[in-house]
Amino acid sequence: MAVLLHLMFGVPRPFTTLLLGIVMLMAGLAFLVAQPPPPGRDDPKAVERRIEEIRNWLERNPPGNREQKELSSFVQRYLDEAAAASNAGRRFQAQRFTDAADACRRPIDHLQHIASPNQTPLPPGPPEDPGDHLRQVYFRLRLAGFFLQQIPPPAPVKLLDLAREFYEQAVNAGQTKKAFVEDEYTKAADDLTHALENLAQAALP
Secondary structure, eight states: OOOHHHHHHHHHHHHHHHHHHHHHHHHHHHHHHSSOOOOOOTTHHHHHHHHHHHHHHHSOOOOOOOHHHHHHHHHHHHHHHHHHHHHOOOOHHHHHHHHHHHHHHHHHHHHHHHSSSSOOOOOOOOOOOTTTHHHHHHHHHHHHHHHHHHOOOOOOHHHHHHHHHHHHHHHHHTTTHHHEEEEEEHHHHHHHHHHEEEEEEETTO
């Protein structure tokens, strides 16, 4: 489809990819609005167990700098939202808030890996462009602005700011050939775009 738009209208391929992503996202959100909340995939206690697991992880891995502390506060906030939704019987929202909390937790892990003096080199893998994931994150950051608009106030603007900050750090690390650091910051930025996506879904009526 992206190639067809490129050939028919002369739209640059990167922008056709972004356009198609936005169209597919909006169609997906519209579908979710039109459908009743899906039944739980697991037993009723699954969300409660995940909430407890994430809280325990935070206790074992306390935040060590400004970014980690900000992320930790978001994790706690969305775990509380998940618990409230679960107690009210809103399973779909409880799952989305739990997913958002976990997506805010993962960047803490990535940042702690970066700060570790014993950084593990990336494992060997098939030949690929190391910038592929970074380019995907660039387009997800563009979509994240749309996600943010769907979240009721107070919208977590700081999450998008942090995602952009991590993206810039990944770009800088790539330019200085620090593949491990680039990979960790890229994953951190990507995780936060998924946090915003889950929060946008949680806001669906």
